[in-house]
Amino acid sequence: MATYSFHILRIGTAVTFLWIGVLILQQPEAWGGYLQPWVADILPISLKLAMILAGIMDILVGVFLLINVWVWHAAILGALHLLLVLAVSGINAITVRDIGLMGGALALALDTWPKHLRFWIKNRFMQ
Numbered sequence: 001m002a003t004y005s006f007h008i009l010r011i012g013t014a015v016t017f018l019w020i021g022v023l024i025l026q027q028p029e030a031w032g033g034y035l036q037p038w039v040a041d042i043l044p045i046s047l048k049l050a051m052i053l054a055g056i057m058d059i060l061v062g063v064f065l066l067i068n069v070w071v072w073h074a075a076i077l078g079a080l081h082l083l084l085v086l087a088v089s090g091i092n093a094i095t096v097r098d099i100g101l102m103g104g105a106l107a108l109a110l111d112t113w114p115k116h117l118r119f120w121i122k123n124r125f126m127q
Contacts, residue, residue, distance in 0.1 A: 006111060013104045014065035017078060021058030028052050034095070039088045057081060065108070075109035078102075 024031045028051035032040070040047050057077070064074035082102035089095050 006108075009104055010065050010068065010071065010108055013075075013078070013101065013108060014062045016062070016101055017058045017065065018062030021055045021060075021062060024051055024055030024058065028055065031055075034089045036088055036090060054081070072109055072112040072114060075105045075112065079105035079109055 028048045031054075032047040032051045035047070043050050045053075058081070061074045061078040061081070064070045065078075079102050082098045082105065085098055086095055086102070091099070
């Protein structure tokens, strides 16, 4: 899809992921405070390292969306990441915005879904 709305959604979502990634890298410990206490107990790495990795992933998702490369991959990764964020942080006044961002990422993913996967799903499940 090459409509104006697609590009506006793609760029807006990209900037949001980039911005959040930078903010996380600036203060990873502070962002770790949004996680539920049980999450820190089950992490195989330190909470700070987990947040740094999340920040890097957010930046990569944002970059790929911004430059319009691997949009499907970046959008799927971003949506799954946000689903995980909502699962480990809960829905509150801060994370409720992630629902809209996840919706935007899912819309981008569905719009750029590879044709061969569409064909495979249609033939496999919709006979």
